[in-house]
Amino acid sequence: MHETDIHDLSDDADYAAASQQGSSSMTRTDSSKQSSSGDPEDSEIVYLKDNVTIHPTQYAAERISGRLKLIKQGSSLFMTWIPYKGQSSNARLSDKNLYTIRALPFSDIQSIRRHTPTIGWQYVIVVSSGLAFPPLYFYSGGVREFLAIIKQHVLIVRSSEDANLFLVNNFQDPLQRTLSSLELPGSLANRTPLSSGTPSDGSLENKHTSEDGHLRSIQRNNKQRQKSHDPARDISIQVLEKFSLVTRFARETTSQLFREGLVDGHGPNEKKRSNWASKDHQSQGMASNDMEIVPKKVPVPSDPLEFDKLSLVWGQPRQHPLGFQEWSTFLDTEGRVVDPTALKKRIFYGGVDHNLRKEVWAFLLGYYSYDSTYAEREYFVSVKKSEYETIKNQWQSISPEQAKRFTKFRERKGLIDKDVVRTDRSLTFYEGDDNPNVRVMHDILLTYSFYNFDLGYCQGMSDLLSPILFIMKDESEAFWCFVSLLERLGPNFNRDQSGMHSQLFALSKLVELLDSPLHNYFKQNDCLNYFFCFRWILIQFKREFEYEKTMRLWEVLWTHYPSEHLHLYMCIAILKRHRAKIMGEQMDFDTLLKFINELSGQIDLDPIIRDAEALCVCAGENGAASIPPGTPPSLPIEDSSIYYQQDEEVL
């Protein structure tokens, strides 16, 4: 996702690139004819970029990808963006046509604003005749070349107030022009869309029903200028159509961005202010003097993602939990789950109705297989029950005499005895003296320590078992579901803490990717071990949320959609929410640990899941690549591959 230029935001990077560009490899010269109306003769493609994408709604998942081209004809430059045909996308077909940019002459373009978030994709917003096109996201990079090529062919000027704003055809006072163009989208937001019924004939003078005289005069100026130097101006374009059809979202996005831009334009302090971007700060209003707003705090580097959040809401809204009726639609007549992926996705976005958990968790945890039938499961459960009893019997048959000579057993039993009476005892299900469920929890844990003697028992396991037993209500089934869960989370309890360390390591890599200022802060303050996230990861946030919310979160995590490591993105989502405070107050390791501990019970689950999903989507393949293979809760790497590696080393 990150191109090298993403880090290079020095002001003249694009200019420098432009002068070096010449007719380099990036400049495509295949002179294929355009099929759109008004086919320009002798046209030459000077720039071509695939995977340039529009998001028709605020959800990142909905997207239309296409090919962006710059076409030169005579002395004129045109921009086209054609969506791919028949590509799977959540967007409707009509949307595709709607957004198509067939041939937009640069003589009509007022400005191009470049956005280079350090996470997510770079995008540009093209403003033409006072109206903005939806943001074009460059999924494969290439914004720099795009601007560089334009610079070779038309006169573009970088705004003196905003290094990311490029003014096209600007022959007048740049400042005046900047302010004018910035005002336009703001007023657009309040304006009813132009009639979408009949596309006009393409004459700009007729296009605008706006009463805004200022706007008109600029456009007329444009037009006249255009007439005088653009021989290809009769090319039919559908700018108007585009303007009237941009969705509300796209319009709001652009106007929001430009309002932000307007603030940008107001003074040289702006850069500094944006570094202060924080929730505290925003909620206190935009005063001009930062030092007065947050007196004791130091400046906080802005969150790369936060800064960009106006553009897209990445995480999807949460849905209601999966209920009985809907659940039955996922099953065939014999009880097989027809489409496990769809089921997991559904659960990811809404969780499971409480009364349905017993059944569904067994699938999510991997105790039931999705392609089993009702009958098969019934049989399976009975087989597993006797298997459980067999293992349980192994420790139950240890006599007191035998136990005397079996220190390891006594130690384990002692630990478990002590811990089950210290696990969720305030819940009705586990409360009171001689509670039978506490007894069952004890038996399951001790049986597990025989089933997996190498791992044994470790503190934290009872926290993981508690909700499972609470839901399953059955000893054997709770045991086997717990076994399934520990297939993935067992390494959390390795004696050498290797499973925890690998997750904390992956977490630090992800923070580095998704919030490098925060990463640097942790680095400078000796917090890179991420021990402050230890409890979150060890027991999957069990101590951070109330019981019901924990169960909701767990079933969401167990879907492994959109990542097996969503819990790490959860950590980042929470940290990001508090990054301004953490850095602003210059928390050291101790303070941070205490601060994080005290977040317990203060975290709002749904927004964090959405943020986590968003972070995961944004991180994309780079995120996945930051997490070493085999990092829990991924299943351990096959032993065979380890042997293989060892063999190789020997050879």
Add this chain to the structure above:
Amino acid sequence: MSYAYLFKYIIIGDTGVGKSCLLLQFTDKRFQPVHDLTIGVEFGARMITIDNKPIKLQIWDTAGQESFRSITRSYYRGAAGALLVYDITRRETFNHLASWLEDARQHANANMTIMLIGNKCDLAHRRAVSTEEGEQFAKEHGLIFMEASAKTAQNVEEAFINTAGTIYKKIQDGVFDVSNESYGIKVGYGGIPGPSGGRDGSTSQAGGCCS
């Protein structure tokens, strides 16, 4: 709340010896047998008065299981005082003291004041470690020693406050450079850095003399 000094304490020792109960008894003056086991670390705080000066104790209550030792080690940094706890009814918790001490010596600053506590002394009938053994161990390793009960609150105030008194005396004696926070001491408002008047480090609050 303003304080003259803030002392960081850490409570260590095997799991189940009553660390969390001691903390709760000290901060909330109650014994709650039904509480969750400690994962990672938990925090408590209380103000005390020594030599008429308000002192804030910030107490770190750690998880005791062997597997978590490596995490616990990162908590020692900057602790001014430590309560090393064993359970008088469980011999093995006493046997493990040496390894706890080793951790503390290795990862805490050398001037950390360590108080050895034999907890659950209300369970005298189940005693597995004699008071003399506790005293002996403390003497050998230069620790302050007390038997206590988180259940009956016996000696709980004293344990925390005597430790603070010892730390305070070290400040008065100039053992610490209090401007260096790695000693686990922060100077608050009204705190007088460095050795100054009032060499009397005795406690002025609660419990008076210990048993």
